[in-house]
Amino acid sequence: MTEREIKKAVTKLSPIDVYKLLPRTNCKECGEPNCMAFAAKLVNREVSLEDCLPILKKEHGKAYKKLQDMLAPVIKEITIGTGDHSVKIGGKLVMYRHEFTYHNPVALALDVTDELPLHPRFSGEEALIDRVKKVENFLYNYIGRDLTLDMIAIRSTSNDPTVFKSAVENVAKVTKLPLILCALDSNVMEAGLVAVQDRRPLLYAATKDNWNNMAELALMYNCPLGVFAPNDLNLLKSLVKTLIEYGVEDLVLDPGTFVDEGLSDTVNNFTMVRRNAFKGGDDLFGFPLIGTPITAWFGGKDSKEMLAWKEAYIACILMSRYADVLIMHSLDGWVQLPTVIWRFNIYTDPRKPVSVDSGLYTFGKPDKMSPLMLTTNYSLTYFTVESDLKKFGGDYYLVVADTEGLSVESAVAGRYLTAELIAEAVKKSGVAEKIKHKYLIIPGRAARLSGEIEDELKNVGLSGWRVMVGPRDSSGIAKFLDETWPPKEEENE
Amino acid sequence: MKPLGKKGAKEKAAATELTGLLELLGLEGKREIELEDVELSIGELILQSAATIVAPRVTTPPAVLAPPKVKPTAILEAPFTPFVQEYPGQVREVTLGATKSEGGSRGKTVVIGGAITPAFYLFEKAAPHPPVITVDTFDMQVRLPKAIRMYVEEVWDDPAAWAKIAVDKWGADLITVHLLSTDPLIKDTPPAEAAKTVEEVLQAVDVPLIIGGCGDPKKDAEVFMKVAEVAEGERVLLSSLTLDMGETGVLEGVAKAAEKYGHLVLSFTALDLNRARELNRKLYDYIPEDRIIMDLTTAALGYGLEYSFTIHERARIAALMGDSELQHPTLAGTTNAWAARETWLKLGPEWEPRRLRGPLWETTTALALLLAGVDVFMMMHPDAIRTMRKVIQQLMSRSKPKPDKIANWVNARIKGEDEHDREGN
Numbered sequence: 034m035t036e037r038e039i040k041k042a043v044t045k046l047s048p049i050d051v052y053k054l055l056p057r058t059n060c061k062e063c064g065e066p067n068c069m070a071f072a073a074k075l076v077n078r079e080v081s082l083e084d085c086l087p088i089l090k091k092e093h094g095k096a097y098k099k100l101q102d103m104l105a106p107v108i109k110e111i112t113i114g115t116g117d118h119s120v121k122i123g124g125k126l127v128m129y130r131h132e133f134t135y136h137n138p139v140a141l142a143l144d145v146t147d148e149l150p151l152h153p154r155f156s157g158e159e160a161l162i163d164r165v166k167k168v169e170n171f172l173y174n175y176i177g178r179d180l181t182l183d184m185i186a187i188r189s190t191s192n193d194p195t196v197f198k199s200a201v202e203n204v205a206k207v208t209k210l211p212l213i214l215c216a217l218d219s220n221v222m223e224a225g226l227v228a229v230q231d232r233r234p235l236l237y238a239a240t241k242d243n244w245n246n247m248a249e250l251a252l253m254y255n256c257p258l259g260v261f262a263p264n265d266l267n268l269l270k271s272l273v274k275t276l277i278e279y280g281v282e283d284l285v286l287d288p289g290t291f292v293d294e295g296l297s298d299t300v301n302n303f304t305m306v307r308r309n310a311f312k313g314g315d316d317l318f319g320f321p322l323i324g325t326p327i328t329a330w331f332g333g334k335d336s337k338e339m340l341a342w343k344e345a346y347i348a349c350i351l352m353s354r355y356a357d358v359l360i361m362h363s364l365d366g367w368v369q370l371p372t373v374i375w376r377f378n379i380y381t382d383p384r385k386p387v388s389v390d391s392g393l394y395t396f397g398k399p400d401k402m403s404p405l406m407l408t409t410n411y412s413l414t415y416f417t418v419e420s421d422l423k424k425f426g427g428d429y430y431l432v433v434a435d436t437e438g439l440s441v442e443s444a445v446a447g448r449y450l451t452a453e454l455i456a457e458a459v460k461k462s463g464v465a466e467k468i469k470h471k472y473l474i475i476p477g478r479a480a481r482l483s484g485e486i487e488d489e490l491k492n493v494g495l496s497g498w499r500v501m502v503g504p505r506d507s508s509g510i511a512k513f514l515d516e517t518w519p520p521k522e523e524e525n526e
Numbered sequence: 527m528k529p530l531g532k533k534g535a536k537e538k539a540a541a542t543e544l545t546g547l548l549e550l551l552g553l554e555g556k557r558e559i560e561l562e563d564v565e566l567s568i569g570e571l572i573l574q575s576a577a578t579i580v581a582p583r584v585t586t587p588p589a590v591l592a593p594p595k596v597k598p599t600a601i602l603e604a605p606f607t608p609f610v611q612e613y614p615g616q617v618r619e620v621t622l623g624a625t626k627s628e629g630g631s632r633g634k635t636v637v638i639g640g641a642i643t644p645a646f647y648l649f650e651k652a653a654p655h656p657p658v659i660t661v662d663t664f665d666m667q668v669r670l671p672k673a674i675r676m677y678v679e680e681v682w683d684d685p686a687a688w689a690k691i692a693v694d695k696w697g698a699d700l701i702t703v704h705l706l707s708t709d710p711l712i713k714d715t716p717p718a719e720a721a722k723t724v725e726e727v728l729q730a731v732d733v734p735l736i737i738g739g740c741g742d743p744k745k746d747a748e749v750f751m752k753v754a755e756v757a758e759g760e761r762v763l764l765s766s767l768t769l770d771m772g773e774t775g776v777l778e779g780v781a782k783a784a785e786k787y788g789h790l791v792l793s794f795t796a797l798d799l800n801r802a803r804e805l806n807r808k809l810y811d812y813i814p815e816d817r818i819i820m821d822l823t824t825a826a827l828g829y830g831l832e833y834s835f836t837i838h839e840r841a842r843i844a845a846l847m848g849d850s851e852l853q854h855p856t857l858a859g860t861t862n863a864w865a866a867r868e869t870w871l872k873l874g875p876e877w878e879p880r881r882l883r884g885p886l887w888e889t890t891t892a893l894a895l896l897l898a899g900v901d902v903f904m905m906m907h908p909d910a911i912r913t914m915r916k917v918i919q920q921l922m923s924r925s926k927p928k929p930d931k932i933a934n935w936v937n938a939r940i941k942g943e944d945e946h947d948r949e950g951n
Binding site: 049052129130131146148175188189190191192215216217232237238240241245248253262263264265266267268269271273274278279280290292293294295296297298300301304305308309315325327328330331332338344345346349350353355362366367368370371374375378379381383387410411412413414417418429437438439440442443445446447448482487501506508 | 533597598599600601602603605606608609611619638646647648649694711712740741742745768770796797823827828829830831833835836839840843865867868871873874876877878879880882886887889890893894897909913917918920921922923924925926927928929931932933934935936937938939940
């Protein structure tokens with residue numbers, strides 16, 4: 034029970050709790066000014082315990098062990114792959130996002146089968162190498178961040194060890210992405226595993242029928258092992274207990290993903306497993322969860338689009354309900370886009386403020402004739418505009434108005450962004466002294482304020498100013514400026 | 527790089543542990559050690575050097591060692607019992623709409639709220655009422671993405687006709703009439719004319735209504751008061767009442783009118799539970815608590831959905847833990863999903879088609895909030911609505927699926943992917 038109490042307190046740890054166990058020599062070896070500062074960062078997970086070199090010394094062995102326990106996440110962190118080509122899953126400190134921050138974003142694995150031809154046999158046929166390369170090359174730039182996919186799951190649909198082995202070899206040749214080997218027959222699994230024995234793939238999966246053979250493989254090759262017990266948490270827990278007794282330490286739990294009938298069982302199972310680990314002190318469930326939205330593709334008579342649609346929303350549901358790794362099939366951009374963005378979003382720090390500082394921002398090296406634009410201080414609005422402006426290149430002024438963290442549309446609707454406020458923001462920014470022209474480009478979504486803004490600018494002493502209505506979305510700024518900047522009248526002067 | 531990397535540190539720590547272990551086992555100094563069924567997470571290197579490690583003198587008595595592990599030969603039973611919790615609080619139930627016998631003219635009423643557990647925790651207790659969907663209609667032509675416009679082109683500026691399609695074809699539980707044209711900066715439609723629009727929709731469909739304003743606190747107050755009077759007894763939801771109305775001095779009037787004519791109010795605040803509580807407290811002075819629904823602000827996926835998700839999860843847990851000022855059902859303006867550029871922007875061929883990308887955005891925005899506990903969803907696209915209805919129905923009851931259904935997914939072939947028909951709507 035003491036173990037449970039310690040883990041419960043993980044997010045309630047105070048720097049003092051940690052400080053008491055540190056060497057308290059203020060040696061600064063960790064780069065912090067003193068042990069207390071290090072303790073504060075440790076509690077916030079901004080540094081790792083091993084950054085404190087003295088604690089690793091023999092005389093602090095006990096304290097080190099205590100600290101390790103104290104800081105250990107309830108959900109074990111498991112590494113799939115090795116070195117630079119690995120992905121960490123689990124490591125969760127909390128059940129609900131608002132309690133702290135979710136660690137280790139959901140790893141997204143896309144499947145290939147061992148029956149895919151290596152190269153297309155005829156035009157249009159999907160092939161192994163193409164598909165692996167597509168997974169590797171998937172990229173979406175979202176507010177300046179590159180969102181990508183993480184892993185390849187190789188499924189044995191042939192059930193033939195030789196075929197599986199050769200497919201795994203071929204995949205391993207073309208990609209360094211971490212791998213999941215999917216085969217329920219341990220002979221098939223072993224054949225594939227031998228081909229990538231130094232890459233620490235996730236073995237999927239141990240079941241009630243094959244668990245001892247799979248356990249042997251996991252031990253022999255030092256690989257994490259999936260545990261698959263569809264809609265049977267008694268079995269899942271029993272298998273975990275058995276495998277731990279067997280000596281396998283890195284497990285990934287799959288309570289089964291049912292996408293139609295049984296969706297509520299799936300959501301409840303994921304929730305119960307996670308909740309028992311966090312609130313019930315159930316150590317056997319303190320492992321990452323794997324979901325398989327790919328099951329949307331089996332057994333249904335729906336069209337391809339409908340199946341892909343289902344897979345996409347099941348992925349989003351499971352990410353919101355505690356999945357740590359997902360295996361998917363569709364590589365369509367429209368399917369993966371909400372998946373990678375929602376993953377990025379829920380793994381941001383919930384303490385991150387909704388707004389950025391208001392005031393004047395510059396991009397490039399703006400001069401007296403550079404365009405002047407305006408947006409709001411909602412962080413996602415600002416970051417969107419910022420990433421677009423950086424992408425276009427060029428020199429701009431940007432006034433960020435304080436709308437208490439609302440987007441342009443909401444702020445205009447809710448009267449947080451008014452003509453008066455805009456005029457004041459421009460005046461206060463001091464940009465008028467930096468530029469020679471008198472043009473303010475406002476977001477298209479604030480178009481209806483344009484007339485009023487000119488009047489209000491006059492009221493704050495900026496007479497003769499003109500408002501230009503920009504595009505409704507900052508992705509259109511480059512085109513807009515191509516067509517309108519510099520303004521005609523200015524050219525004539 | 528630091529002199530001792532993480533790996534080095536771990537090895538060193540492990541070596542320390544091992545030294546102790548060897549000593550406890552009485553093995554120090556021995557040249558050959560055979561360990562059976564013992565898990566070591568360190569490399570061979572350390573084992574080989576074990577003999578040369580100078581073991582510290584240990585004065586504490588040796589701890590009792592666990593017996594060496596024997597590999598199990600059969601599955602060890604570990605029965606599972608779900609951790610369940612009692613919650614001291616409950617979300618209030620709110621009834622939308624009123625039938626003839628209740629003083630209105632609706633065909634049926636819609637009851638929401640009443641949650642006694644987090645959303646869809648069927649292992650604790652099922653919620654008494656399912657979440658519901660209200661479809662947006664507008665009293666003027668608004669900008670609509672093509673993916674939606676194709677379904678409503680003919681009823682674009684006719685909320686009554688739009689409402690009929692939404693109820694008859696898409697299965698809307700409620701209809702929202704956004705009186706956008708009342709905006710002083712748009713058409714400045716007078717309250718009486720706006721109220722007439724509401725009457726038309728009341729006649730066109732018999733589901734309960736939500737009445738949306740334009741966002742201008744003073745104008746909204748005038749419009750809502752007129753609508754409240756004209757729709758007396760219909761128990762419509764006025765969307766929305768804000769702290770801004772309080773500052774402008776019009777909140778009391780609207781809230782009192784809602785109370786007098788038997789309507790509900792939507793208490794709207796921007797992602798801030800303290801302000802949500804503050805507004806609710808103000809409203810309690812004028813209107814019964816079971817006539818208030820909360821809107822905590824819905825941002826689109828990619829544009830802050832995580833803030834909305836987290837604030838709804840927090841609000842619901844706080845409500846269940848007894849915070850009475852947050853014990854109101856919640857509404858999400860899911861249609862805000864369409865503000866995300868990913869719903870309509872040309873992003874290149876690999877991201878097409880937009881006719882799926884857009885509605886999937888609305889769907890996933892709604893689903894995240896569904897799991898956070900939201901009770902009413904403002905929606906627009908028929909495919910998103912259909913999916914939500916299906917998922918809600920599926921999540922409300924357990925079906926105990928047979929494991930066989932997916933037990934062999936690993937080696938199942940995805941047949942004839944290219945033979946599938948294109949999606950038929």
